Amino acid sequence: MEFEQAAEHASELIYSLPEGENIRIISHCDADGIASAAIMAISLRRAGYNFHISIKKTGTKIADGIGDARLAVFCDIGSTNLEELNNLNCRVILCDHHMIKGELTNGINMNARAYGMDGSSEICGATATLALSLAMDEKNIDMAQLAIAGAIGDKQDRGGFKGYNRKVLEDAVKKGYIEMKEETVFSQDMSMMDSLEECIEPYFSNFSGGGALKFLQDMGIDPFKKFSELGENERKKLLSALTLRLMEQGAENVSLIRISPHGKNYGSLYDLSSKLNACAREGEEGVGIAACLGDGGAMGKAGQLQSTYREKIRREMRELEKEKVKELSSISYFHTKNTALGGVLAGLAMMYLPNFSKEKAVISVSTGEKKVDISGRGTERLVKKGLDLSEGMYVAAAKVGGGGGGHPIAAGATIPPGREEEFLRELDSVISKKMKRGNEGDGKEGRSGGGE
Numbered sequence: 001m002e003f004e005q006a007a008e009h010a011s012e013l014i015y016s017l018p019e020g021e022n023i024r025i026i027s028h029c030d031a032d033g034i035a036s037a038a039i040m041a042i043s044l045r046r047a048g049y050n051f052h053i054s055i056k057k058t059g060t061k062i063a064d065g066i067g068d069a070r071l072a073v074f075c076d077i078g079s080t081n082l083e084e085l086n087n088l089n090c091r092v093i094l095c096d097h098h099m100i101k102g103e104l105t106n107g108i109n110m111n112a113r114a115y116g117m118d119g120s121s122e123i124c125g126a127t128a129t130l131a132l133s134l135a136m137d138e139k140n141i142d143m144a145q146l147a148i149a150g151a152i153g154d155k156q157d158r159g160g161f162k163g164y165n166r167k168v169l170e171d172a173v174k175k176g177y178i179e180m181k182e183e184t185v186f187s188q189d190m191s192m193m194d195s196l197e198e199c200i201e202p203y204f205s206n207f208s209g210g211g212a213l214k215f216l217q218d219m220g221i222d223p224f225k226k227f228s229e230l231g232e233n234e235r236k237k238l239l240s241a242l243t244l245r246l247m248e249q250g251a252e253n254v255s256l257i258r259i260s261p262h263g264k265n266y267g268s269l270y271d272l273s274s275k276l277n278a279c280a281r282e283g284e285e286g287v288g289i290a291a292c293l294g295d296g297g298a299m300g301k302a303g304q305l306q307s308t309y310r311e312k313i314r315r316e317m318r319e320l321e322k323e324k325v326k327e328l329s330s331i332s333y334f335h336t337k338n339t340a341l342g343g344v345l346a347g348l349a350m351m352y353l354p355n356f357s358k359e360k361a362v363i364s365v366s367t368g369e370k371k372v373d374i375s376g377r378g379t380e381r382l383v384k385k386g387l388d389l390s391e392g393m394y395v396a397a398a399k400v401g402g403g404g405g406g407h408p409i410a411a412g413a414t415i416p417p418g419r420e421e422e423f424l425r426e427l428d429s430v431i432s433k434k435m436k437r438g439n440e441g442d443g444k445e446g447r448s449g450g451g452e
C-alpha cells in the first residue's frame with residue numbers, strides 16, 4: 001500500500017463516524033508534536049467533529065485516559081508503543097515518522113517509514129498528519145504552514161526541505177499560503193546589538209555584557225540600528241565579519257542568510273517553530289496549541305515563553321563558555337543542573353563554543369536525586385567518521401543498569417546516580433572503537449580521492 005492510500009483509508013475511518021463525535025488526539029511534547037495536534041484538531045473541527053488533545057512525553061502509558069472514545073489519532077508518537085495501542089478498546093490511526101517496532105493491528109498505520117520514506121529527513125509528524133488532513137479535504141493545504149513549522153522543529157530543514165516535506169511546501173507556495181523570503185538568521189525586529197546578543201542559533205561567544213556593542217562599534221556600525229536599516233555595504237561587511245567570528249569559534253557550515261518560509265497566517269515559520277518549541281520546553285503545550293488554532297493572546301504568550309526559554313539557554317551558555325571542559329578520547333562532557341536543557345546545551349556547545357573540541361562528541365550530565373540524565377550531540381562530519389551516539393548510549397547505559405538510545409548524531413540515556421564515571425568511560429570506549437573503525441574504512445575507500 002502507498003502512503004497516500006493509507007491516508008485515504010484513515011480518512012474513511014474518520015468519516016465513518018457520525019458528525020459531532022468526540023475524537024481523541026494524542027501527540028508528542030515538542031514543536032512537531034504540537035503542530036501535528038493542531039493540524040489534526042483543525043481538520044476534525046472543519047469536518048464537524050469534536051476533539052480532545054493530550055500532549056505526552058515519549059515513554060510508556062501514552063494511551064492512558066482515552067476513556068470511551070471510539071477513535072484515537074496518535075501524531076508524532078506511538079510507534080514504539082504498539083502493544084499499548086493494539087490493546088486499546090478504540091480504533092487507532094498512527095501518523096508518525098519515528099522508528100517503528102512491530103505491527104499496528106488495531107487501525108491504520110501511517111508511519112511514513114513503513115512506506116519507504118526517510119522519517120529523519122523527508123517527513124515529520126506534522127507533515128504525516130497533514131497527509132491525513134489532505135485526504136480528508138484537499139483545502140486543508142493551508143495547514144502546510146503548521147506542518148512546515150513542525151518539520152523545522154525536527155530540524156528537517158537542514159540542507160533544504162526534501163521528500164514529502166518539500167512536496168507539501170511547494171504545494172502551499174503555489175496556493176499562496178507560504179512565501180519564501182530571504183532573511184538573516186538573527187531577529188529582524190530588534191537593534192543589531194540586541195539581536196546579536198539574544199541569538200542562540202548561531203550562538204556568538206562573548207557577545208553578552210557589552211561584547212556585541214563593542215564588536216559593532218569597532219566595525220563602525222551603529223549598534224542601535226536594525227539590520228534592515230543598514231546600508232548595503234555595511235550589511236555585507238557585518239555578515240562577513242560575523243561569519244569569520246563563527247568560524248573562529250569552530251562552527252562548521254555557517255550561514256547567516258536563509259531562504260525562509262513565511263506563512264500567510266503565522267509569519268516566519270522559523271519563528272513559529274521556535275515559539276512552539278519554547279511552549280513545549282516550558283511545559284505550556286496548551287499555549288502552543290491555542291496559538292496554532294489562531295488565538296492571538298496565546299501567540300503573545302508563546303512569544304513571552306520564547307524569550308524566557310532563550311534567556312535560560314543564554315545564561316547556561318555564558319557559564320559553559322567559561323568552563324574548563326572535561327575530555328576523554330572521543331567525548332567532551334560537562335555537568336548541568338538544568339536537566340531539561342542538557343541536550344540543547346550539548347548541541348550548541350558542540351557547534352559554537354570554542355572551548356569544546358570539534359573532534360569530540362559533547363555529552364551533558366545532569367545528576368538528580370533518583371536518576372542521572374545524559375544527552376549527547378555530535379555533528380554530521382563526526383557521524384561520517386563513525387560516531388554513533390545511539391549505539392554508545394545504548395551499550396554504556398545497559399552496562400550500568402540504565403537505558404539509552406536515539407540517533408547517531410543525537411542520543412540520550414538515563415542511568416542510576418553514582419554510576420556517571422563508569423558510564424562515561426564505557427561510552428567513550430564504545431565510541432572510540434567505532435570511530436577508529438570508521439576512520440579505517442574511510443581511509444581504504446578514500447585512498448584514491450583525497451579532499452572532500
Ligand SMILES: [Mn+2]
Pocket residue numbers: 032033076097124125126154
Ligand atoms: Mn517529530
